[in-house]
Amino acid sequence: MPEIKTIEIREDIKTFFMQTDQVPAGIPALFDEFEKQLDGFDGRHIYGVTECTGDLIYRVCIAENAEGGDADEHDLPCYNIPKGIYLCTTLKNWRENISQIPEAFDELLKHPDAKRDSICLEDYQSANEMLLMVQHK
DSSP, X not given: OOOOEEEEEOSOEEEEEEEESSTTTTHHHHHXXXXXXXXXXXXXXXXEEEEOSSSOEEEEEEEOOTTOOHHHHHTOOEEEEOOXXXXXXXXXXXXXXXXXXXXXXXXXXXXXXXXXXXXXXXXXXXXSEEEXXXXXX
């Protein structure tokens, strides 16, 4: 398991999203559907959010542009990724290592400072690097 560190998200991140309750099986199709609806993800900041409060719900979230209005333009609901301190680890070559994501989140959630019944957050930094985060208590 890579190093666990803490990072701070200083302001809520305003996003718009699509979601599935078919976790993990429905996630790849959800990404494909969202990418098609937006005519691609180029230039967009992508997040994955799993609600870990009972039945799992997975959201593909796209950060709103600075002017806002993306959600209305695409007729999609909004979600704010909460600001705060997060426990974080980095997954390199995530496309080839997707199967490691649940294990990495399990390790993060075992950390004594992890907030339970919260969210698991994927921050797609690049085509090769993803940050995996859980909220700090």
